[in-house]
Amino acid sequence: MHPKWRSGVILAVLVAGVLAMGAGPSQDAQTKSDETVTFPEPVPKGKDNAPMVLIPAGCFPMGTNNIGADPTQGFPNESPEHEVCLPAYYIDQFEVTIERYAKFLQETNHDLPSLWDEDAVTTAPDRPVIDVTWYDAEAYCKWAGKRLPTEAEWEKAARGTDRRRYPWGDVHTFPDLANYNRGDWVSYPVTLAPVTYGVEGFNIRTGLVPKTGGRSPYGIYNMAGNASEWVADWYDREYYSKSPKDNPTGPPSGERKVYRGGSWYDIPRKLRTTARFSAEPDFHDRTTGFRCAMDAGKQ
Numbered sequence: 001m002h003p004k005w006r007s008g009v010i011l012a013v014l015v016a017g018v019l020a021m022g023a024g025p026s027q028d029a030q031t032k033s034d035e036t037v038t039f040p041e042p043v044p045k046g047k048d049n050a051p052m053v054l055i056p057a058g059c060f061p062m063g064t065n066n067i068g069a070d071p072t073q074g075f076p077n078e079s080p081e082h083e084v085c086l087p088a089y090y091i092d093q094f095e096v097t098i099e100r101y102a103k104f105l106q107e108t109n110h111d112l113p114s115l116w117d118e119d120a121v122t123t124a125p126d127r128p129v130i131d132v133t134w135y136d137a138e139a140y141c142k143w144a145g146k147r148l149p150t151e152a153e154w155e156k157a158a159r160g161t162d163r164r165r166y167p168w169g170d171v172h173t174f175p176d177l178a179n180y181n182r183g184d185w186v187s188y189p190v191t192l193a194p195v196t197y198g199v200e201g202f203n204i205r206t207g208l209v210p211k212t213g214g215r216s217p218y219g220i221y222n223m224a225g226n227a228s229e230w231v232a233d234w235y236d237r238e239y240y241s242k243s244p245k246d247n248p249t250g251p252p253s254g255e256r257k258v259y260r261g262g263s264w265y266d267i268p269r270k271l272r273t274t275a276r277f278s279a280e281p282d283f284h285d286r287t288t289g290f291r292c293a294m295d296a297g298k299q
Contacts, residue, residue: 039219088296099125120188134281149293159273160217178225227289235278263287
């Protein structure tokens with residue numbers, strides 16, 4: 001074959017390949033993206049009237065045995081995987097927002113977070129409140145007639161029962177599925193995303209347009225990224241090896257409380273549904289917020 005013809009053939013093959021890649025998702029992928037996803041209907045509950053989702057009673061695999069240094073693998077404190085069974089409960093569909101937290105502050109005269117920005121109440125009311133201690137989060141939930149979720153409740157709400165790596169599945173994180181890895185600078189209206197962030201999730205690598213966006217199997221938003229979230233439990237790195245099967249609530253005492261979910265600042269490995277972190281209950285920073293839970297049957 002003449003060298004010029006050979007070059008032309010190679011170029012044509014490359015162009016065809018590029019066009020094929022950009023031609024859209026495969027038939028199988030398109031079929032998956034067209035599937036209807038049905039989430040539980042959220043119900044406004046509590047003094048803050050925040051929409052809450054009912055998580056049905058049942059068991060799920062908590063933690064992971066896939067431990068290692070790879071970014072998709074877990075840290076040692078996430079092991080061993082163990083079965084946990086929970087009664088039905090409600091959990092907030094969204095992280096507690098600046099607007100809702102402002103109403104709590106107004107009614108209770110609770111201390112302001114050190115990074116509190118009064119302008120954000122009007123410029124970014126739908127962003128998650130951050131810079132709250134565990135005690136602040138507990139006080140808010142109690143004011144709303146709720147409580148902080150247990151670590152087990154948080155994880156089931158985030159991953160469901162199918163061992164998924166992220167709330168939306170095993171697909172790697174993308175900026176339209178989670179708000180993460182944003183650098184060092186934080187601004188309520190710029191760095192933080194609205195608590196409804198991720199509805200139109202799109203994954204360019206697989207060609208899928210997930211109907212779930214960045215939501216969990218129960219339709220709960222931002223359980224990966226945006227703000228890390230305090231939970232009720234005291235922290236014990238070896239708790240999973242001795243945790244009871246039925247409705248575990250963590251150690252009876254400790255020095256640090258658990259927080260989950262990763263934040264706008266974190267790398268993808270910290271956004272996995274099984275990732276566990278801890279801090280003293282009076283700790284607060286620009287990445288940490290919360291959501292509340294409630295026993296099923298309460299109004």
